[in-house]
Amino acid sequence: MDIRTINALSYEDFVAYLGNVVEKCPIITAAVWSRRPFANLAALEAAINEFIEALPESGKEGILRCHPDLAGRDLQSGTLTTESREEQGQAGLDALEATEVSRMARLNSEYKERFGFPFVICARMNNKATILRQLLERLGNERAEERARAVDEVKKIGHLRLRALVLTDAVNKL
């Protein structure tokens, strides 16, 4: 799908197509539809990131709280979004040993207790070893520093989701 096609979408199709670029936050995609036309995919991505940055800190925390735990309950019960399932699978989080699952659960709980939001990381850019290492490291951050770091990860996830949706689709349509 090229940018002209995207710019011509109704808000309903735009949201149906790109509504989960930020996990469970279709309001963000729906809001940036107001900013079309976009010169290119990077401009659409920039509009999404500007919207996120303009939110109050509570709103950024709200975005984080819409994310599932890594290797958590939603993965076990099959209730992840399509995008999250693929991402966690690609990082190997759907094939952990029992001891790894319980270690991840313990660290996720500790993180959520400390920060009030879940540990968010771009799983596609990591594997289970680097995810565990960063979870341990980031547990030592201050709250504001960690919130900003987690929001950066949201943007990385969005970057890859957007490209996967738009570019894969373009290839399929050739």
Next chain:
Amino acid sequence: MDIRTINALSYEDFVAYLGNVVEKCPIITAAVWSRRPFANLAALEAAINEFIEALPESGKEGILRCHPDLAGRDLQSGTLTTESREEQGQAGLDALEATEVSRMARLNSEYKERFGFPFVICARMNNKATILRQLLERLGNERAEERARAVDEVKKIGHLRLRALVLTDAVNKL
């Protein structure tokens, strides 16, 4: 459920419980969790409304675009959220005659074409006659005026959803 119980909820339970007070915008509920403890239900509602009001105009339009059409495709195909299904049903929109369905579809299309977001009204405070009349009237509004009007309806819907969830649950638990 009383306010002390609500204030003691983890963000996960809070969002699971109240995440659809604003249709398909769990980010809003998730954001206001940062503002707890709430003195009472009205204070929680006020926090939600303050969050909405602090959004840029595109963000308010984003909220509106997360709402389904009244008597539209989602109602026909059974893909409304639980809350929307009950609200549209109570207003009689699930029992329209074919001519009424097509009239509503035509007016919804005209409205979306004009404003770039769907017609939002608190269905529980209306019936099919008043909904149709207001749809016709509001089609004559200017865009900014109509956006503000629609956001007011979002707040009315949220007010009733919040009370239904919290107070009904309180009765069930007696």
